[in-house]
Each structure stands twice: as structure tokens, then as C-alpha cells.
Amino acid sequence: MAGLYLHIPFCSSKCPYCSFVSFPGMEQVMPRYARAVESELATLVRQEQETPIETVFAGGGTPTILPTELLIPLFDAIRKKFSLAAEAEISIEANPGTVTRESLARLRQAGINRISLGIQSFNDSELGKLGRRYRTGVARQAVMAAKAAGFDNLSIDLIYGVPGQSPATWRQTLEESLSYVPQHLSCYQLTIEDGTPFAEMMERGDLDLPGEEDIEMMDEMTVEVCRSAGLRHYEISNFARPGRECRHNINYWRNGDYYAVGSGAVSCISGRRQRRTEDPVAYCRMVENGRSPVIEEENLDRETSFRESVVIGMRMLTGISRADLVARYGMDVQDCYGGLLDRLQDGGLVELSPTHLRLTDYGRRVANTVLAELV
Incomplete structure (x- = not known):
């Protein structure tokens, strides 16, 4: 069994902490990109026939910024072209402000059975410092819309160690997240990545990060609060109800095989790791011209x-x-x-x-x- 990762590199704006392959303001490229991804999927099927796929994960960027009329056909193509396991886990990342109850209902009807909402915080001040374009009201609407759309495998992504954050405000975000009874919670400590605006702010001394004692208190609090809510700590940053661990990520953490399509996507099959070009336009051009978008390959000893x-x-x-x-x-x-x-x-x-x-x-x-x- 193997996993399949689909990268959607578009976003509404680039957050100051983000070092992922993501690009705002490229709406005009989206239809072309969707066609290129479907072409790469077809090429992948020809190369890897009869390979059963147990998990599919659409990440970004923000996959749900892609209009549903472009997004759903990609999942349809995966179902038609690949041998999916009967109980395949099919996940998508989504951000508040890019989804509605109607769009989420369409995604659920298309067979996507797991959603990961990038809430990050239920505190307006912290959302502002993280560069998120929505506020808590919109975040709450996204959670309720996902539940109303029929997603019974809901994950909420949070960030702690945010500038100006205290253990008290982190507890409030944790407790509100758990009040929605998600099946999964990802709690990532903010890391300052080279080349990001946050890295520049830190170098200037303009980033007011919580101290080590506060971070340690947040770590301990997270484990305690999640355990009390019935979520098992199964990976450094991840908590889940029994049987609702993210199977796609577990395959990755076990160094299993995973295919990938899309700009910037990385695959690793039988020790052969391949990385695709990050530029969405260059990716489209290469695929349209019948060339592989892979620009780097490594065979692991x-x-x-x-x-x-x-x-x-x-x-x-x-x-x-x-x-x-x-x-x-x-x-x-x-x-x-x-x-x-x-x-x-x-x-x-x-x-x-x-x-x-x-x-x-x-x-x-x-x-x-x-x-x-x-x-």
C-alpha cells in the first residue's frame, strides 16, 4: 500500500511564518494548473499500474482556495485512475474564509472523508499577528460548516508559541477547539523559518515570542487538556481519538511509499525520492510539453x-x-x-x-x- 499527495500551491495571502510552497494572487493560473495536475496523474498511473492507494492527502497552500469545479474533478480522476483501498482515507486541508457549507457538502459528496481545518487560533489578536485574513467568527463558522456537511473525521490545526501569546490564551484556544469534539487535533509549536518575515522580525528584535517557561507550560497543558478530552497523544504534535489518527501521515512517519503530484510536491517510492519544480507556471509548462516536472532525484542507500x-x-x-x-x-x-x-x-x-x-x-x-x- 502507498499514499498519494496532491499539492495545491495557491493561497489568499502568504503568512509571515510560512515557508511552504505557496503563492497568493495566482487565480488566473488555477484552471491551467488543475489540467496539468490531471495530466501528471494520468502519467503516474501509466508508470505505476496496479499500485493500491490507501491514503490521499490534498495539502498546500490552501487546497480549498481552488474552486470546487476545479478541485472535485481531481479527486474524481484519482478514483477513476487509481486502485483505491475500500476504506481509503481521503483528506483535504482547508482554511476558514475559503469554504462554505455548500462547498464543503460538495467535497464530502465527492468522497473526501477527512478534513483538516487550519484554524491556528481562536484569538483575534493572535490571528492578526499570524497574518491570517479571517477572525474567530469566520473560524467558528468553518468548523460548524464542516460538521453540517457530514465530515465525521474532523481535524483542527493550531499553532502555539505565537507572538504575544500566554498560557491562558492558549488554553482558551485549546478548550474552544475541543468543545467542537473534533476527532483529531494538531498542535504545532511556531518555528521561525529562514527567509520568512518572522525571521527578519526576529533578527531586528521585533518579535515578542513567549519565553521558554511559558512554552513548557503550554506543552504540558496541551497533553493534559487533550487527554482529558479523550484524545490520545500519538505523535509529537498530534492527538486523536482511537482509530482516528491520520493514516496518511503515519505512513510518512513510518517511511512508507508515497506518490505525489503538483508543483513542489515530493514523492518517495522504494527509496527513490523526487522533487517537482515549485513554480506553478513552470510546472504547467513542463507537463504541457510532455516533460517530467521532476527537477531533483535522489536514490537513498x-x-x-x-x-x-x-x-x-x-x-x-x-x-x-x-x-x-x-x-x-x-x-x-x-x-x-x-x-x-x-x-x-x-x-x-x-x-x-x-x-x-x-x-x-x-x-x-x-x-x-x-x-x-x-x-
């Missing part, structure tokens, strides 16, 4: 793939199965890392059992540092 499986898989709270690694690579974590694991264990950062390698609670709080050691 066994040890590189092994290390990636460890680093990505350690994001999950269950950690990495040592038996699975041996079955897949013929290598155990002790063979690869040796004394480094002893040092990480002595520092209280990882736990190594006869069956698994996992981050400790403390290790998860400094996960980026720990995982950088294991690359």
Missing part, C-alpha cells in the same frame, strides 16, 4: 534510508520497532548508532527497550536536538 526511518519514526510516541527495522534493513539501531544511544539514554532523552527505541517525555520537549544527533 540502505543506511540513509535506515536513519531516515529512525528519525521520522521517533516522532511517534510508540517510537521505532526494532524488529521492523531489522526485517526491512537487516540492521538494528545498536548496529548503526552504538555509543550514541548510550549517551542519549544517560541524558534521559531516549528509551531503548528490547522491542522499541523511543523518545522520553523530556526528549520530546527537545526533539529537534535529539533527532539531529540521529540523522
Whole structure:
């Protein structure tokens, strides 16, 4: 089984923290782009016949900024051209302000069975600082519209560590999100990415970020509040009701195979990683001319793939199965890392059992540092 990722690179505006492949103000390119994606899907099917697809994920950008008359045919094409598993998880990311009850009902009727709403905050001041174009009233309408449209697998995405945010305002956002009884919650700590307006503001000293103690308090609060609401912490930033974990992302965290289409999209099949051109117009031109939009390809050797499986898989709270690694690579974590694991264990950062390698609670709080050691 494999996953399929569909990238829609358009958005209404570029948020100051965003480093993803996304472009505002390209409405005129959207019909051409949709045609190019459908063409790439057809090419992919010819190359990878009979490959069963278990999950489909449309991300961005903001996929729902694409008009439904352009978006739905892409999902129809996937259903017609690929062998989808009977219980395939078909997800789409959506932002408040780009959806209505009617548009969401059409998406649900088209077979999309999971929606991830990028709410980010239920605090107007924080939404403004994040550069979001909507406010809490519109966010609330989007949640209720998704539920009314029949989405019974609803995920809400939030960001904490926002400039000017306090543990109290973060708790308010958490509690309001959980009051809608979502099946899944993603809580991402704000990271300052190079080349973004936030990075420039930080360099000038103009970014009022919460202190380390407040961040630690928010981390602990998130786990506690989600647990009380019946959501299990299954990955560093993700919480879900039993059986509602994001299967597409789990396949990624387990370093499984995933296809991809669209500008900037990355695929990895049997250790061959391919990246497509980011420019939507260049992407369209290449596909229209019968050329592959892939501009970069890497064939991962066994040890590189092994290390990636460890680093990505350690994001999950269950950690990495040592038996699975041996079955897949013929290598155990002790063979690869040796004394480094002893040092990480002595520092209280990882736990190594006869069956698994996992981050400790403390290790998860400094996960980026720990995982950088294991690359």
C-alpha cells in the first residue's frame, strides 16, 4: 500500500511564518494548473499500474482556495485512475474564509472523508499577528460548516508559541477547539523559518515570542487538556481519538511509499525520492510539453534510508520497532548508532527497550536536538 499527495500551491495571502510552497494572487493560473495536475496523474498511473492507494492527502497552500469545479474533478480522476483501498482515507486541508457549507457538502459528496481545518487560533489578536485574513467568527463558522456537511473525521490545526501569546490564551484556544469534539487535533509549536518575515522580525528584535517557561507550560497543558478530552497523544504534535489518527501521515512517519503530484510536491517510492519544480507556471509548462516536472532525484542507500526511518519514526510516541527495522534493513539501531544511544539514554532523552527505541517525555520537549544527533 502507498499514499498519494496532491499539492495545491495557491493561497489568499502568504503568512509571515510560512515557508511552504505557496503563492497568493495566482487565480488566473488555477484552471491551467488543475489540467496539468490531471495530466501528471494520468502519467503516474501509466508508470505505476496496479499500485493500491490507501491514503490521499490534498495539502498546500490552501487546497480549498481552488474552486470546487476545479478541485472535485481531481479527486474524481484519482478514483477513476487509481486502485483505491475500500476504506481509503481521503483528506483535504482547508482554511476558514475559503469554504462554505455548500462547498464543503460538495467535497464530502465527492468522497473526501477527512478534513483538516487550519484554524491556528481562536484569538483575534493572535490571528492578526499570524497574518491570517479571517477572525474567530469566520473560524467558528468553518468548523460548524464542516460538521453540517457530514465530515465525521474532523481535524483542527493550531499553532502555539505565537507572538504575544500566554498560557491562558492558549488554553482558551485549546478548550474552544475541543468543545467542537473534533476527532483529531494538531498542535504545532511556531518555528521561525529562514527567509520568512518572522525571521527578519526576529533578527531586528521585533518579535515578542513567549519565553521558554511559558512554552513548557503550554506543552504540558496541551497533553493534559487533550487527554482529558479523550484524545490520545500519538505523535509529537498530534492527538486523536482511537482509530482516528491520520493514516496518511503515519505512513510518512513510518517511511512508507508515497506518490505525489503538483508543483513542489515530493514523492518517495522504494527509496527513490523526487522533487517537482515549485513554480506553478513552470510546472504547467513542463507537463504541457510532455516533460517530467521532476527537477531533483535522489536514490537513498540502505543506511540513509535506515536513519531516515529512525528519525521520522521517533516522532511517534510508540517510537521505532526494532524488529521492523531489522526485517526491512537487516540492521538494528545498536548496529548503526552504538555509543550514541548510550549517551542519549544517560541524558534521559531516549528509551531503548528490547522491542522499541523511543523518545522520553523530556526528549520530546527537545526533539529537534535529539533527532539531529540521529540523522
